Amino acid sequence: MAHSGVLLFDGAMGTWYADRFGQDMPCEWALLRHPERIAAIHNEYLLAGANAIITDTFRADTRALGSDHDTLLRLIDAAWRVAVDAAGEEKPVWAGFGPPTPDTNLAHDEEASFEQSVWDETALKIDRFLDRGARRFLFETFEADALPLRACAYIKKVCPDATTLVSFAVSPDGTTRSGRMGQALYLAACRSPFVDIAGFNCVSGPTHLLRFVHSLPEREKGTGKPLSIQPNAGYPVLDDGRTVYRNNPDYFADSMMGALEKGVAVLGGCCGTTPAHIAALASRLRTRTGGFTAQVPTLPTQPAGIVLQPSVIKPARNRFAELLRTGRPVLLTELDPPAGADPDMVTAFASAYRDAGAHIVTVADNPLGAPRADAGITAARIRRECGIDAMPHIACRDRNLLGIRSQLIALHNEGIRNLLAVTGDPVPADLAADVRGVFHLNAIQLIEYIMTLNSGLFDGDGFVVGGAVNLGATRFDVELERAARKVRAGAAFLITQPVFGEDGLHRLEVLREASLGVPVIAGILPVVSHRNAMFLNNEVHGIRIPPPMLQAFEGLTKEDASALGVRFALDTLRAATEMVDGFHLMTPFRRTGMVAEILQEYLADRRPDKGE
Structure with a gap:
């Protein structure tokens, strides 16, 4: 030129x-x-x-x-x-x-x-x-x-x-x-x-x-x-x-x-x-x-010819992504990483969920802002040792962009192909004086960033990324717009916070009717006791438990409360089955037996000999 x-x-x-x-x-x-x-x-x-x-x-x-x-x-x-x-x-x-x-x-x-x-x-x-x-x-x-x-x-x-x-x-x-x-x-x-x-x-x-x-x-x-x-x-x-x-x-x-x-x-x-x-x-x-100009230089106009690699992900060797595309209900179970030197317990839990019929295990990233083992490393170990896919949550709270990129490369090298992008729970008040959240990105920006890597560094074998939806948001219209922005950024599925009661089911239906164009997976968290229900309702952001459910747990023994928690969870699964594309069952207080029972009962309901 x-x-x-x-x-x-x-x-x-x-x-x-x-x-x-x-x-x-x-x-x-x-x-x-x-x-x-x-x-x-x-x-x-x-x-x-x-x-x-x-x-x-x-x-x-x-x-x-x-x-x-x-x-x-x-x-x-x-x-x-x-x-x-x-x-x-x-x-x-x-x-x-x-x-x-x-x-x-x-x-x-x-x-x-x-x-x-x-x-x-x-x-x-x-x-x-x-x-x-x-x-x-x-x-x-x-x-x-x-x-x-x-x-x-x-x-x-x-x-x-x-x-x-x-x-x-x-x-x-x-x-x-x-x-x-x-x-x-x-x-x-x-x-x-x-x-x-x-x-x-x-x-x-x-x-x-x-x-x-x-x-x-x-x-x-x-x-x-x-x-x-x-x-x-x-x-x-x-x-x-x-x-x-x-x-x-x-x-x-x-x-x-x-x-x-x-x-x-x-x-x-x-x-x-x-x-x-x-x-x-x-x-x-x-x-x-020979000189230069104070005027704006001009270039001769030529035919458009810039060709960018598409940002559409084409997952390879990804059973979870295949299940999403078939329309069959997908079953996810969530585990917290160990808080100490006890990694064998997590792999034992993951193996139990595999045997109960779960399709993939998700691993929370320092839930409630409390320090635990790294979610990515834990997920990679589950995938290697337990014969079931694992999906780490990636929180924006603890890493800058350099750390996030390093983690994504390591996860890809370990064969992890499914992620849940979350902003991350705030740092607890007792740690806030010494620990600062990073939040270099928010969840929407994190999804966008992973999509850029999918179209470049991981082209042809990228991550399938999901976004979270808070059914308990005070302004649910704002939360729906955030969900839509996550989908526009590249989220391939959405996972909700736990669904409780008629209000939770109604908001789940509103989310489905929003027609965002991606599978919706409903969160299910079994309640284990009245004290647990009160804690969730009053101290955990995004969770609302109806008063009748709170009252139902009063005065129950540990065994009766667990049985009631399983029944409420199964009632929610059955009521929501036609609204969603799958369920994300969260493990309360290491009660893997409750989650495994819910999985087995739900799958038994859907057997052909049950009329399904």
């Missing part, structure tokens, strides 16, 4: 500000308290050779700054004024937007209102920039496409002659920190009629980001749009408590020149880059291309 010019952005603002002026405040606050500092940085990049600069508004949102909307708008006004004064009439200024600051304390039923508030604030900032004269908009370091694509559509509707650039942050393996596949995000941006330039920035250094760009299949045939890359200077280290990047301008510039051969038309730098990096790159661009 012949180059009509390269658009060269500036480098980092945040890390360079910290190097120049210390870390006494975020660089965005400096716009109101020390605007001369931001002006100096803009001028340094312009003198270095950048022919476009970005406003100092990457973290300009009310949650990141702890400010109100009036202060936010004052900050945007200052950012625009400082940048325009520095750039003058010849160099374009781009209004910069970073990803919204997340709220990690949201309850499930608050997510929709939070997303709406994020959008309202984004639209408010766009309108302010437009009022001040902005016509170029950069959305950088995003890990998903929904918000920036919506923002670009809004901008083009209000101001059709505006220019938009969307840039995603990908790690060296091509995924975002939220688990999305960078290749798919890039394609979605390229396909949007409201996005003019698409690309990548941050997280990766130049070598790894260029390697990823080179791996994009048939990139030039598929977009007709310029590609932008703005990598970090490299990878940081901690030095005396400070995050430090190597001072490597020449290496950075030499590496970036390889981008021209791949058709990259927009260059720049992200974290760790400095005016020296941009000066080195500008010098090489002048020598190599």
Whole structure:
């Protein structure tokens, strides 16, 4: 491709500000308290050779700054004024937007209102920039496409002659920190009629980001749009408590020149880059291309040709998946991993369930936030030693993305092909002072991440992933929408919390009538005593036991209570059989005999000689 010019952005603002002026405040606050500092940085990049600069508004949102909307708008006004004064009439200024600051304390039923508030604030900032004269908009370091694509559509509707650039942050393996596949995000941006330039920035250094760009299949045939890359200077280290990047301008510039051969038309730098990096790159661009442009480069439009591997899973050697497809009821039993050094008990329980007729054993992941043996390792042992498939629960509570990926690779290597993705119970209050939940992903994002691995690393032999549904949710309409989002993310089946009484059956029917298009498996938890029933009803989130059932257990002996628990569970199975595609029987207090009895009675009911 012949180059009509390269658009060269500036480098980092945040890390360079910290190097120049210390870390006494975020660089965005400096716009109101020390605007001369931001002006100096803009001028340094312009003198270095950048022919476009970005406003100092990457973290300009009310949650990141702890400010109100009036202060936010004052900050945007200052950012625009400082940048325009520095750039003058010849160099374009781009209004910069970073990803919204997340709220990690949201309850499930608050997510929709939070997303709406994020959008309202984004639209408010766009309108302010437009009022001040902005016509170029950069959305950088995003890990998903929904918000920036919506923002670009809004901008083009209000101001059709505006220019938009969307840039995603990908790690060296091509995924975002939220688990999305960078290749798919890039394609979605390229396909949007409201996005003019698409690309990548941050997280990766130049070598790894260029390697990823080179791996994009048939990139030039598929977009007709310029590609932008703005990598970090490299990878940081901690030095005396400070995050430090190597001072490597020449290496950075030499590496970036390889981008021209791949058709990259927009260059720049992200974290760790400095005016020296941009000066080195500008010098090489002048020598190599004979100059570069402040205008948006254009590429000749060519026929669409990007071909992505499908994210549809094609499970191999997976009896559970085959059963789901046949429509026959599937029977799952759940075990907790051992809390101590007694692994033989779990394998004995799993073998008993195999003999009773269970199709697969699921293994909880530190239920109720209490430490137990690793669910994945326990599931792998059950599969190896007991002759029955096992399905570990994968909770988001205890692992960051690195740990989750490592666990998934290990599980795949062990032959595990079925997973249940869950957010995870909170850490108990007595441990909260010393233990923090990670929650790098939520359950929906975890399902999406596993799907990206299914279409890449595990292509052709991926995981079958299920999602959980809380029948006891206060806002069941919100829970139904979350279930639908899990299915859209790639969940192949849904497992409910335990079903109790008519209300539980009604909600199960509502879930079935929602027609989400995947099998629904009802949770069944036998109650063992009145005390157990009271605990479940009052202390375990998502479980509601009807008062008549609570009263029925009062005053019973251990044996009579167990028998009643079995009868109630069987009544629920029989009532729900026509509503669901299977059952997930949970083991109460190691009472495997109760669960085995329920399995055997249920299967006996369905024998042909019983009239089934």
